Amino acid sequence: MHSWRISKFKLGRSKEDDGSSEDENEKSWGNGLFHFHHGEKHHDGSPKNHNHEHEHHIRKINTNETLPSSLSSPKLRNDASFKNPSGIGNDNSKASERKASQSSTETQGPSSESGLMTVKVYSGKDFTLPFPITSNSTILQKLLSSGILTSSSNDASEVAAIMRQLPRYKRVDQDSAGEGLIDRAFATKFIPSSILLPGSTNSSPLLYFTIEFDNSITTISPDMGTMEQPVFNKISTFDVTRKLRFLKIDVFARIPSLLLPSKNWQQEIGEQDEVLKEILKKINTNQDIHLDSFHLPLNLKIDSAAQIRLYNHHWISLERGYGKLNITVDYKPSKNKPLSIDDFDLLKVIGKGSFGKVMQVRKKDTQKIYALKALRKAYIVSKCEVTHTLAERTVLARVDCPFIVPLKFSFQSPEKLYLVLAFINGGELFYHLQHEGRFSLARSRFYIAELLCALDSLHKLDVIYRDLKPENILLDYQGHIALCDFGLCKLNMKDNDKTDTFCGTPEYLAPEILLGQGYTKTVDWWTLGILLYEMMTGLPPYYDENVPVMYKKILQQPLLFPDGFDPAAKDLLIGLLSRDPSRRLGVNGTDEIRNHPFFKDISWKKLLLKGYIPPYKPIVKSEIDTANFDQEFTKEKPIDSVVDEYLSASIQKQFGGWTYIGDEQLGDSPSQGRSIS
Numbered sequence: 001m002h003s004w005r006i007s008k009f010k011l012g013r014s015k016e017d018d019g020s021s022e023d024e025n026e027k028s029w030g031n032g033l034f035h036f037h038h039g040e041k042h043h044d045g046s047p048k049n050h051n052h053e054h055e056h057h058i059r060k061i062n063t064n065e066t067l068p069s070s071l072s073s074p075k076l077r078n079d080a081s082f083k084n085p086s087g088i089g090n091d092n093s094k095a096s097e098r099k100a101s102q103s104s105t106e107t108q109g110p111s112s113e114s115g116l117m118t119v120k121v122y123s124g125k126d127f128t129l130p131f132p133i134t135s136n137s138t139i140l141q142k143l144l145s146s147g148i149l150t151s152s153s154n155d156a157s158e159v160a161a162i163m164r165q166l167p168r169y170k171r172v173d174q175d176s177a178g179e180g181l182i183d184r185a186f187a188t189k190f191i192p193s194s195i196l197l198p199g200s201t202n203s204s205p206l207l208y209f210t211i212e213f214d215n216s217i218t219t220i221s222p223d224m225g226t227m228e229q230p231v232f233n234k235i236s237t238f239d240v241t242r243k244l245r246f247l248k249i250d251v252f253a254r255i256p257s258l259l260l261p262s263k264n265w266q267q268e269i270g271e272q273d274e275v276l277k278e279i280l281k282k283i284n285t286n287q288d289i290h291l292d293s294f295h296l297p298l299n300l301k302i303d304s305a306a307q308i309r310l311y312n313h314h315w316i317s318l319e320r321g322y323g324k325l326n327i328t329v330d331y332k333p334s335k336n337k338p339l340s341i342d343d344f345d346l347l348k349v350i351g352k353g354s355f356g357k358v359m360q361v362r363k364k365d366t367q368k369i370y371a372l373k374a375l376r377k378a379y380i381v382s383k384c385e386v387t388h389t390l391a392e393r394t395v396l397a398r399v400d401c402p403f404i405v406p407l408k409f410s411f412q413s414p415e416k417l418y419l420v421l422a423f424i425n426g427g428e429l430f431y432h433l434q435h436e437g438r439f440s441l442a443r444s445r446f447y448i449a450e451l452l453c454a455l456d457s458l459h460k461l462d463v464i465y466r467d468l469k470p471e472n473i474l475l476d477y478q479g480h481i482a483l484c485d486f487g488l489c490k491l492n493m494k495d496n497d498k499t500d501t502f503c504g505t506p507e508y509l510a511p512e513i514l515l516g517q518g519y520t521k522t523v524d525w526w527t528l529g530i531l532l533y534e535m536m537t538g539l540p541p542y543y544d545e546n547v548p549v550m551y552k553k554i555l556q557q558p559l560l561f562p563d564g565f566d567p568a569a570k571d572l573l574i575g576l577l578s579r580d581p582s583r584r585l586g587v588n589g590t591d592e593i594r595n596h597p598f599f600k601d602i603s604w605k606k607l608l609l610k611g612y613i614p615p616y617k618p619i620v621k622s623e624i625d626t627a628n629f630d631q632e633f634t635k636e637k638p639i640d641s642v643v644d645e646y647l648s649a650s651i652q653k654q655f656g657g658w659t660y661i662g663d664e665q666l667g668d669s670p671s672q673g674r675s676i677s
C-alpha cells in the first residue's frame, strides 16, 4: 500500500520579499504564513481539497522560529480565531453585496485589444473511423432506429432503405467469429451522429468536438445527420483578451462497444497495431476516443473597430484526415467596458484559498464558463500580501503559455479583488497522484515536459515560480497541465539575480533556501526534480513527517532510487537535484534540461501546440462539470459574500496596481496602475 505523506506546510512571504511597506502593512510585518493540510481522500473517493477549512489551519509563527539553522518544528497556535481568519464562509446574500459590486471601480482584461469571437459550425463531411465495425444486422438496425438522421426521429422506411444498402459495404473477409465487417470508410455513412438511448429524451452524440481558445472550451455536438455527414448548426462566442494565434479543434467519438468486431479480431489487430489497441481498449471501457485535431490560424491583429469575418463558410480538413468541418469565424473588437460581479452568474463554489474563495461562474453575455477568484482586500492588507497579490495578477496577465491557467479579466469593488480565470475542470494533480499512488514513466514525462514549458515561460519573464507542487497543478478536460496559484512568484529576477525570502513548501524547499544563502531561478529546477521523483515513486525524495528531520535530509541525505528505476530519469534527477545550484541542470538555461536524453522522443514544438494526446484523460462530462471538485465546496451556495469593511484611501491606493488598463484607477498615481515592480 502506498504510503502518502501526511502533512504539508506552505511557507509564506516575509518582508524582504514584499515591497509593500506602507502604513497598515507595516504592523504585521515579520510573520510567516503557514498552511497545513492532510493529504486524504473522502470515503467516497472524491477529491478532498486541501484548502478546505477543516483541514486548512492557517498559523502565524515568528519567522525566526522557522529558520532552518535551528531546524526546529513550527509551533501550532491553537487559537480558534485563526481557523477562519478571513471570515470565508460567513456568506450572507444581502442587497449590500450588490451595492458593493455595482460600485465596482474598474477594469478590463489584459489587453486593450479585447473583443468577441463568434464561431459558427454548420456541418461536417467525410468523417471516418480508424477501424471497421460489425455487420451484425440486429445491432445495426437497432442503432439506426434510435438515431436522428434527417429529422426529429427516423421513420421505418428510411431505416429499411439503409439496411438494404448495407451488403454493399460489407467486406468479404470475416472476423474469426464468422461475422462480416463493414469497412471503416463506409461504417460512418449510415451510423447516426446522435442516438436516442432507450428511455432518454435527449440524444447522445456519437461524434462531437471541442473548440478551445485560451483554455476556454466549447463542446459542439451534432443535432442530426450521419457520423460521416453530421449537422451541427451551433454558435459559440469567446471572450478575446489575448491575441492568440489559433483556435484548437479536437474531434472525439463515443462509439458503443457493441459496434466493434469480435473480441478475437480485436486481439489479433491489437497485436499488430499498438495505437488501435489503445483505441479499442478505450471503447471497451466506455471512454471517448480522440479522433483528430486542427489548429485554425487566427489573424486577430486587426485595427478596425468594426466586426470582421475571419473565415466564411470555410471547410477545414482535420490534421489526420478523419474528416472536414464547415465553419465561419467573426471577430468584433470591443470597448474596455468595466466588468463587475453582476456580469456573471455564480454557479458553484469550487475551492477556497487563504484569501478568499474560488467559484465557477458563467459570463452572462458570452455564456462562457470561468473560475472567479475573489480576494478580500482588508485581509490581504492585514497579511502584508498586497505586493504579492498584485504580482499574481501581473504574472497571470503577462504570461502566455498553454500550460498556465490564463487570466481573462480582473476587476475590483471597494472591498474585494476579483480574478476571472479559465475554468480548468480535470482536478488537481495532487488528487490524481494520491488516487493512483504513482504515475507511469510515460505519464510522468508528459507532465514534467509540459511543466518545463510553463516554468520556462515564467523564467523568460524574469519570474521565479517558487511553489511547484502537485496541489498547484490542475489538469484540463483532456489531461493537459494548467499551472495555477501564482501567489509566491518573485518578479524581476534576471538570470543571476538572487533573492533570499524563506518561502515555499517544506518537501520542495531547495537546500540553498534552507541555508539562507540566497537563490536564483534554479530553485524551480530543484522543485521540478522533487516533483518528478514524487510522481514516479509516490513520495518526495527527502520526505519525513518531522519537518526539521526533513530539512536535514534535504541538506544531507544521499539521493536514493528504488530498484529498476529508469536510468534516464535517474540521470535527469541527479542533475536537477544537485545541491549546488551553480552545478544544477538548467543553470545555463532551459535547453540544458530539454536536451536531456529523458526527453529525447519529445518534439517541443508539438508539445507547445498541445499536440500530444495526454496519457490520461480526466472524467469530465461537460464544460460545466464540477465532479472533480470537492463536494464540501460544490454543495455550498455560490454567493459573493458581504463584507462591510471600510478601507482608507491610502489603502485603496495600494490596489491601483490591479488596474492593468482602463481610464479609471483607484490609485492617485497613474504609474501605480502600470507597474508592480
Ligand SMILES: Nc1ncnc2c1ncn2[C@@H]1O[C@H](COP(=O)(O)OP(=O)(O)OP(=O)(O)O)[C@@H](O)[C@H]1O
Pocket: 035, 049, 051, 350, 351, 352, 353, 354, 355, 356, 358, 371, 373, 405, 421, 422, 423, 424, 425, 428, 471, 474, 484, 485, 486, 487
Ligand atoms: N482556474 C481554475 N479552475 C478551476 N479550479 C481552480 C482554478 N483556480 C483555482 N481553482 C481551485 O481553487 C483552489 C484554490 O485556488 P488557489 O490555490 O489559486 O487559491 P489560493 O488562495 O492561492 O490558495 P492557497 O491558499 O493554497 O495559496 C485550487 O486549489 C483549485 O482547486
